[in-house]
Structures are given as C-alpha cells and as structure tokens.
Amino acid sequence: xxxxxxxxxxxxxxxxxxxxxxxxxxxxxxxxxxxxxxxxxxxxxxxxxxxxxxxxxxxxxxxxxxxxxxxxxxxxxxxxxxxxxxxxxxxxxxxxxxxxxxxxxxxxxxxxxxxxxxxxxxxxxxxxxxxxxxxxxxxxxxxxxxxxxxxxxxxxxxxxxxxxxxxxxxxxxxxxxxxxxxxxxxxxxxxxxxxxxxxxxxxxxxxxxxxxxxxxxxxxxxxxxxxxxxxxxxxxxxxxxxxxxxxxxxxxxxxxxxxxxxxxxxxxxxxxxxxxxxxxxxxxxxxxxxxxxxxxxxxxxxxxxxxxxxxxxxxxxxxxxxxxxxxxxxxxxxxxxxxxxxxxxxxxxxxxxxxxxxxxxxxxxxxxxxxxxxxxxxxxxxxxxxxxxxxxxxxxxxxxxxxxxxxxxxxxxxxxxxxxxxxxxxxxxxxxxxxxxxxxxxxxxxxxxxxx
Amino acid sequence: xxxxxxxxxxxxxxxxxxxxxxxxxxxxxxxxxxxxxxxxxxxxxxxxxxxxxxxxxxxxxxxxxxxxxxxxxxxxxxxxxxxxxxxxxxxxxxxxxxxxxxxxxxxxxxxxxxxxxxxxxxxxxxxxxxxxxxxxxxxxxxxxxxxxxxxxxxxxxxxxxxxxxxxxxxxxxxxxxxxxxxxxxxxxxxxxxxxxxxxxxxxxxxxxxxxxxxxxxxxxxxxxxxxxxxxxxxxxxxxxxxxxxxxxxxxxxxxxxxxxxxxxxxxxxxxxxxxxxxxxxxxxxxxxxxxxxxxxxxxxxxxxxxxxxxxxxxxxxxxxxxxxxxxxxxxxxxxxxxxxxxxxxxxxxxxxxxxxxxxxxxxxxxxxxxxxxxxxxxxxxxxxxxxxxxxxxxxxxxxxxxxxxxxxxxxxxxxxxxxxxxxxxxxxxxxxxxxxxxxxxxxxxxxxxxxx
Numbered sequence: 041x042x043x044x045x046x047x048x049x050x051x052x053x054x055x056x057x058x059x060x061x062x063x064x065x066x067x068x069x070x071x072x073x074x075x076x077x078x079x080x081x082x083x084x085x086x087x088x089x090x091x092x093x094x095x096x097x098x099x100x101x102x103x104x105x106x107x108x109x110x111x112x113x114x115x116x117x118x119x120x121x122x123x124x125x126x127x128x129x130x131x132x133x134x135x136x137x138x139x140x141x142x143x144x145x146x147x148x149x150x151x152x153x154x155x156x157x158x159x160x161x162x163x164x165x166x167x168x169x170x171x172x173x174x175x176x177x178x179x180x181x182x183x184x185x186x187x188x189x190x191x192x193x194x195x196x197x198x199x200x201x202x203x204x205x206x207x208x209x210x211x212x213x214x215x216x217x218x219x220x221x222x223x224x225x226x227x228x229x230x231x232x233x234x235x236x237x238x239x240x241x242x243x244x245x246x247x248x249x250x251x252x253x254x255x256x257x258x259x260x261x262x263x264x265x266x267x268x269x270x271x272x273x274x275x276x277x278x279x280x281x282x283x284x285x286x287x288x289x290x291x292x293x294x295x296x297x298x299x300x301x302x303x304x305x306x307x308x309x310x311x312x313x314x315x316x317x318x319x320x321x322x323x324x325x326x327x328x329x330x331x332x333x334x335x336x337x338x339x340x341x342x343x344x345x346x347x348x349x350x351x352x353x354x355x356x357x358x359x360x361x362x363x364x365x366x367x368x369x370x371x372x373x374x375x376x377x378x379x380x381x382x383x384x385x386x387x388x389x390x391x392x393x394x395x396x397x398x399x400x401x402x403x404x405x406x407x408x409x410x411x412x413x414x415x416x417x418x419x420x421x422x423x424x425x426x427x428x429x430x431x432x433x434x435x436x437x438x439x440x441x442x443x444x445x446x447x448x449x450x451x452x453x454x455x456x457x458x459x460x461x462x463x464x465x466x467x468x469x470x471x472x473x474x475x476x477x478x479x480x481x482x483x484x485x486x487x488x489x490x491x492x
Numbered sequence: 493x494x495x496x497x498x499x500x501x502x503x504x505x506x507x508x509x510x511x512x513x514x515x516x517x518x519x520x521x522x523x524x525x526x527x528x529x530x531x532x533x534x535x536x537x538x539x540x541x542x543x544x545x546x547x548x549x550x551x552x553x554x555x556x557x558x559x560x561x562x563x564x565x566x567x568x569x570x571x572x573x574x575x576x577x578x579x580x581x582x583x584x585x586x587x588x589x590x591x592x593x594x595x596x597x598x599x600x601x602x603x604x605x606x607x608x609x610x611x612x613x614x615x616x617x618x619x620x621x622x623x624x625x626x627x628x629x630x631x632x633x634x635x636x637x638x639x640x641x642x643x644x645x646x647x648x649x650x651x652x653x654x655x656x657x658x659x660x661x662x663x664x665x666x667x668x669x670x671x672x673x674x675x676x677x678x679x680x681x682x683x684x685x686x687x688x689x690x691x692x693x694x695x696x697x698x699x700x701x702x703x704x705x706x707x708x709x710x711x712x713x714x715x716x717x718x719x720x721x722x723x724x725x726x727x728x729x730x731x732x733x734x735x736x737x738x739x740x741x742x743x744x745x746x747x748x749x750x751x752x753x754x755x756x757x758x759x760x761x762x763x764x765x766x767x768x769x770x771x772x773x774x775x776x777x778x779x780x781x782x783x784x785x786x787x788x789x790x791x792x793x794x795x796x797x798x799x800x801x802x803x804x805x806x807x808x809x810x811x812x813x814x815x816x817x818x819x820x821x822x823x824x825x826x827x828x829x830x831x832x833x834x835x836x837x838x839x840x841x842x843x844x845x846x847x848x849x850x851x852x853x854x855x856x857x858x859x860x861x862x863x864x865x866x867x868x869x870x871x872x873x874x875x876x877x878x879x880x881x882x883x884x885x886x887x888x889x890x891x892x893x894x895x896x897x898x899x900x901x902x903x904x905x906x907x908x909x910x911x912x913x914x915x916x917x918x919x920x921x922x923x924x925x926x927x928x929x930x931x932x933x934x935x936x937x938x939x940x941x942x943x944x
Binding site for chain 1 (some may be wrong): 719720752858
C-alpha cells in the first residue's frame with residue numbers, strides 16, 4: 041500500500057520525531073517524492089521540521105530544500121558552516137536552483153560557499169548567475185544545457201550529447217551554436233534521432249527559433265513560452281551568445297506566483313495565505329488593507345459629518361449610502377481588474393491609453409444608465425420622496441462613471457511609473473471609490489434639494 | 493526587419509483586406525507564427541477576420557484555428573461543409589486539438605466529419621476522445637505518443653521511435669508498456685541515447701512513474717504536473733492500459749484559465765475580459781454582479797429604513813455606515829479568498845473543516861479586537877457621543893467576526909456541494925456582508941441606546 045499524505049501521517053511523524061525514532065521516520069519518508077517531503081516539512085512545526093530535515097541525506101536534502109518555499113531556506117541553512125552548505129546542498133543542485141539558494145545567503149557566506157565547491161565550473165556558473173537580477177531571464181535561467189556546433193554531423197552530436205547530458209536532468213532541446221557560441225537555432229532530440237547520422241547540423245536548423253536576452257523580464261519569458269508552447273527557452277547575451285536556458289517548470293512557478301499575487305491584491309491580502317499556523321503572521325497579512333479600509337471609513341464619516349444638516353433634514357438619505365458606496369466600489373473594482381488583466385496579458389500593445397479609456401467610458405455610460413434607470417424605477421414605486429428618487433439616480437449615474445474612469449486610470453498610471461498595477465485593485469479602489477461616492481452623493485443631493 | 497505586432501499593423505491589414513490585396517496580406521501574414529496570426533485575427537472585426545482566415549492555406553489554417561479562443565471556432569466553421577472541415581482542418585491537427593474543435597460542432601456534423609476523414613485511425617482516436625468529459629484527463633489528453641514494449645532493446649526502441657514519432661510534434665518521454673499495453677514506466681529520450689544499444693528496456697524503467705486515470709479532474713492533472721515538474725503525463729484506464737498523454741502546454745492553459753476565472757470572480761466579472769470591442773458584450777459580463785450589488789444596496793436601504801427612528805434620533809449614526817459596511821466587506825473577502833486559495837491549491841487534505849474554521853476564528857478575533865480598539869480611540873478623541881463610540885466599536889467587533897466566519901463557511905459549503913467556491917468571493921461576499929453589517933449595527937445601537 042502506498043502511504044497517503046494526510047493529517048494522520050503528519051501526526052504520526054510528529055510522534056516519531058518526539059520519540060527520535062529515526063529509523064522509522066526515514067522508512068516512511070523514503071516512500072515520498074522530494075516535493076511531498078517538502079509539503080510534510082511545511083506542515084510540521086519548526087523544530088520538528090528541522091529535525092526531520094537533518095535526517096535527510098545528501099542529494100535528497102538538496103532536492104527537498106529546493107521544493108521548500110524560498111522564505112524558509114534561511115532557517116535551514118543559516119546555522120550550517122559553508123563547507124556543509126557547499127557539499128551537502130549546492131553540489132547536488134542544478135545551477136539555477138543553486139543560485140536561487142545562494143542568493144538568500146549573506147554575501148560573505150556566498151563567497152565562502154563558492155570557494156568550498158570542488159567543481160570550479162559549477163562555482164563559476166553560480167557566480168555568473170548571481171550577477172543577474174532575480175526577476176530577469178538571466179536570474180531564472182540555468183547554465184546546464186546541451187549545445188552542439190552547427191558544423192557537426194548528427195553522429196558527432198549524439199556522441200557529444202551523451203557526454204554533456206550526464207549532468208542534466210532532462211533534455212528537451214539541443215542548442216546549435218557557431219564557433220563563437222552564438223545561438224544559431226534549436227533542435228529537438230526527436231529531429232536528431234530521425235535524421236541519417238551523416239547529416240550536417242547546419243542543414244537541419246530552422247532560423248526562427250525563439251529566444252530571449254538575459255535582461256528580459258520574467259513576465260516576458262512567461263508570455264513567450266506560454267504563447268508559443270515551449271518547454272524550454274534559450275537565453276542569449278547582447279551579441280547573441282548562448283548563456284543558458286529556462287525550463288517550463290520555472291515559468292509555471294512564475295505564472296502561479298503572479299496569479300496568486302494578483303488574486304491576493306484583489307482580495308486585500310498582502311502576503312502568502314499559506315502563512316502557517318502562527319496567528320500573528322496570519323493576521324499581519326490582512327491588517328494593512330483593513331487599515332486602509334478603516335481610514336477610508338473614517339474619511340467617509342468625515343464627509344457625511346460635514347453634511348450632517350442635510351442628513352438631519354432628510355434622514356432617508358442615509359438609507360442609500362450603502363447602495364451608492366457599494367456600486368461605486370464594485371464598478372471600480374471591475375474596471376481596474378479589466379485593465380490589470382489586459383496589462384498582465386501583456387505583449388499586446390494594440391490599444392493606446394486613449395482607446396482603452398474610450399472603450400471603458402462607452403461601457404461605463406451604458407452600465408451607469410441602466411442602473412440609474414433601475415434604481416429610479418424602484419424608488420419611483422417604493423419611495424415616496426421624489427427629490428430623493430432623482431438625487432439617488434443622478435448620483436448613481438455620476439458615481440458609476442467616475443468610479444469606472446478612476447478604476448481605469450489608476451492602474452494605467454501606476455503601470456506607467458513601473459508600479460505593479462495590481463496594487464490598485466481590491467480594497468484600494470473600493471475605499472477611494474466609497475469616499476468619492478459619498479462626496480458626489482452629498483453634493484448632488486445638496487444641489488438638488490436647493491433647486492427642486 | 494522583423495514586422496512588429498501592433499495597432500499600425502492591424503490597421504494596415506484592415507486596409508489591405510478592404511482592398512482585397514490578397515497577395516500583400518499573405519506576404520505580411522507569412523512572417524508570423526500561428527499564435528501571432530490568431531492574435532491579429534482577434535483584433536480585426538469579424539468580417540475582416542473571416543476574410544483573412546479564408547486566405548490561410550491548409551496546415552496554417554488549422555494551426556491558427558487552434559490558437560483562436562474556443563468560443564470563436566463555431567463562427568469560422570459552421571458554414572463549411574463537413575469534407576472541408578475534415579480535409580482542411582481536422583486532418584492537420586493532433587488528436588486533442590481535433591477533439592476539442594469537434595466538440596464544438598453539432599453531433600450530426602461531428603459524425604459527418606468523422607466519416608470524411610481518410611485516416612481511419614485518426615477518426616477512431618478522435619471518436620474515442622469525444623467520449624470523455626471535457627474537463628477530465630481523458631478530455632484533455634492526446635492519443636499521439638510513443639510507446640515501446642518493455643521486452644525490446646534500446647536499439648529496437650530507437651528504430652520504432654523514429655517510425656512512431658513521424659506524426660508527433662515533440663517527444664518528451666517514451667512510454668514503456670507490456671504486451672497488454674499496460675503502462676510499466678516512463679523513459680526520457682535522453683536515457684535511451686545514453687544507454688548501450690543492447691540494453692533491455694525493462695531494466696531501465698523506474699517503477700514510480702507518475703500517471704493519472706482518464707477520469708481524473710483537470711485540476712488534479714495540473715496539480716500533479718506542477719508539483720512534480722513534469723512536461724508530459726501519461727493517462728491510463730481502470731486496468732492501467734495506456735490511453736494517451738497530456739502535455740504541459742495544455743496544463744498551462746488550464747492553470748491560466750483557472751487563475752483568470754478566480755480573479756474575475758473576485759472582481760465581479762462574469763466572463764472573459766477580452767470580450768472584444770462590442771460594448772454590449774463588455775457591459776454584459778459586468779451587469780450580473782452589479783445587479784446583485786444593487787439588490788444588496790436596496791435590501792440595505794430597507795434595513796436602514798426599518799430603523800429610521802434611530803437614525804432620526806441620532807443622525808451621527810449614519811456617519812459610520814460606510815465604515816461598518818466596508819470593514820465587513822473587506823474582512824469577508826479576505827476570509828473567503830484565503831479559503832478559496834487553500835481549496836484551489838488542492839491535494840492537501842491536512843486540515844479538517846473544523847481546524848480551518850478554528851484557525852480563521854483566532855485570526856478574526858485578534859483582527860476584530862485590534863480594529864475595534866483603533867476606532868474606539870479615534871472616536872474617543874474626535875467624537876463627542878460616547879454611546880455612539882461604544883456602539884461603533886462593539887458593532888465593528890461583532891461584524892468582523894461574523895464576516896470572517898461567513899467568508900470562511902460559504903466557500904466550504906459550496907465546495908462540499910461541488911460548486912466552484914470562487915463564486916463566493918468578491919461582490920457576493922461583499923454584498924451579503926454589507927447587509928449583515930448594517931443589521932448588526934442597527935441592532936447593537938438600538939440595544940445600546942436603550943441600556944445607556
């Protein structure tokens with residue numbers, strides 16, 4: 041029977057760790073994939089986790105570490121001496137994972153670990169990778185790849201591949217380079233297997249291979265790989281020399297991360313929701329946006345307070361405060377998320393800012409018109425006060441258009457200033473639009489009650 | 493110079509289509525990848541798009557069609573006779589794409605197209621795939637794969653692969669089966685190239701290969717491939733026979749789709765935001781949630797109306813309506829999105845429902861306490877009315893806890909009833925919590941003003 045990963049298993053492991061039953065623990069753990077062990081470790085409390093982690097041997101420890109969330113790496117590594125980090129972890133890792141782990145260490149420690157590495161080529165690769173920004177193609181690529189010279193034959197290639205591939209988990213593509221290591225094209229292993237062995241590589245290469253430069257953003261990398269269905273993408277420097285390759289699993293992580301981040305922003309959470317069992321941590325990621333919401337509420341109270349004579353005169357005005365605020369918030373969130381998604385979906389520069397705003401305005405006008413009429417009809421039949429009926433409808437119309445424009449413009453402006461437009465969705469837009477809605481409501485009503 | 497995909501190019505193509513300058517159009521289009529051409533087509537108006545599409549020849553037309561959003565397929569295919577659909581499109585497609593396209597056609601038309609296909613094996617494959625539910629492993633897998641018998645040698649394998657691989661775009665793994673086609677393991681091409689040619693396959697196979705059954709959900713497929721960093725996953729039937737394989741690009745689409753859907757739900761949009769230039773379509777995806785919001789607002793107005801004597805007595809009570817409603821909404825959205833994400837992240841059945849609720853309650857209590865104190869301090873210094881000060885703080889405390897529980901329970905209940913819990917985020921929770929907040933506010937205040 042295959043063991044299943046569930047709460048019982050975690051509890052059982054907790055107990056065994058308590059009893060220091062190392063042999064039993066190792067027996068259970070050895071049934072699982074490193075990714076599963078990482079999940080188990082995340083579910084244990086931090087002392088148990090460290091104990092279990094210390095039981096893992098060499099390569100497995102390295103494989104598990106890579107699967108653990110980046111934020112936790114330091115807690116497993118910081119107490120270890122540089123030679124242990126080098127020989128027990130880094131040496132077993134592919135260059136991109138190794139560089140990611142190293143990037144979390146202090147710079148002094150980095151240098152010492154690099155010196156401890158026996159494979160000087162590996163040390164060099166890692167040092168190279170550490171030079172790139174973390175969220176660029178250079179920062180996510182790995183150095184391990186199979187490159188063949190365009191002048192070789194298929195036979196030479198296959199021989200060379202079996203030598204080069206020793207260190208690489210999987211080969212999806214073979215990269216064709218010239219004598220200066222400039223990328224000339226990409227071949228799949230399948231193409232190599234299917235051609236006669238004396239074929240010269242040059243004749244097989246298609247020219248329109250996809251690649252990115254080391255300074256391309258990780259979003260750009262994800263967009264290209266997603267759009268063209270690539271499982272690996274070569275990375276080149278300014279003059280086209282092959283520097284590394286990015287594989288789809290890294291891109292999947294990026295896509296997932298971006299999507300989670302956007303979703304969290306939209307729902308007012310500023311951090312990883314799997315923040316663990318610690319109440320403080322779990323509360324902490326929620327407080328910032330709630331605080332903004334509260335400040336917004338206080339400002340809203342101020343706006344209403346400064347129009348208190350109106351509210352005293354016509355208390356029924358208060359009834360529609362939630363409606364106006366909710367509609368303003370909802371429309372604003374919709375508009376901003378539409379823009380944020382259109383920015384995130386990326387490369388398409390089809391529509392200018394003006395055109396985007398125009399599209400949004402047409403929609404805003406029609407929606408605002410529809411809902412003003414609806415609320416007018418409702419109030420006409422169920423609310424005696426005609427002046428209030430007019431005020432609410434006109435306010436709703438104005439507020440919905442303002443909220444749309446606001447929701448559209450803010451993310452565009454943020455994006456222009458290279459700030460992630462997703463911060464403008466969710467509670468931020470809701471809060472500002474609440475206040476905006478109240479201001480307009482009070483102002484319109486004031487004017488209306490004077491006129492009529 | 494490589495042509496760039498931008499608004500100018502689209503406008504230029506529009507003009508050329510107007511002038512029916514087929515030759516020029518084809519010249520421009522031939523510079524682009526099918527995925528790019530699909531993007532161009534989406535940007536043109538529907539007549540232009542159809543005209544351009546009709547200019548594409550055989551294989552390219554099929555490749556472009558696959559890249560166009562599913563909803564639009566029918567508009568390109570419905571007027572074509574079955575033999576054209578078969579010979580110009582389906583014949584060029586891999587079985588999974590072919591089945592996806594076929595699934596969009598009427599059943600009568602499906603049968604006719606299948607009869608028209610000259611490759612009877614392809615027709616059979618497609619018919620098989622059409623049997624599976626669209627969102628199961630069977631529904632997304634392709635039949636094209638390379639399978640080798642466990643008793644063969646590496647040499648036989650390589651020869652067999654070059655025959656089988658003729659029809660397949662890329663090979664990532666080779667599937668090892670026994671005489672009954674039962675899946676025995678997975679090999680990478682790299683492993684085959686690196687072993688001596690007389691090695692028997694059986695001896696190379698690792699037993700713990702990942703696979704799914706045809707009836708596994710697409711979310712499960714995505715979770716497995718993501719967790720274990722797989723680029724392809726074999727699919728088997730109840731008795732373990734190899735039925736097909738799923739590649740990472742399909743899974744990427746699923747992940748993107750799910751993430752987009754969740755994000756849209758959270759921001760109150762019920763459909764694809766790239767709904768095109770049509771104002772009606774763009775408004776349509778926004779109306780349902782706004783309507784719910786408006787109904788909520790009207791109910792809120794009713795709640796306040798039924799407590800109008802209180803509001804008349806203490807008009808300052810109205811000032812805090814937006815604050816209470818906003819905090820209730822924000823906390824609720826946070827709670828529900830935390831639960832929705834923890835459900836979506838899947839396989840982990842570590843925490844029981846009770847445990848999840850308990851965790852959430854501890855957090856809710858601490859947050860509610862914090863913000864009640866904060867608003868108390870504010871009101872104590874800036875608001876003269878002590879009874880109102882108490883009412884607001886106590887209301888806020890109760891409301892935040894209720895909103896948290898509500899936001900946690902609703903998605904869990906929906907999930908239990910197999911309804912996508914994401915529908916409970918965003919406007920739905922905000923709206924119900926708005927009303928809940930107002931009810932509690934009015935009730936608490938009423939009690940308080942009687943007591944004090």
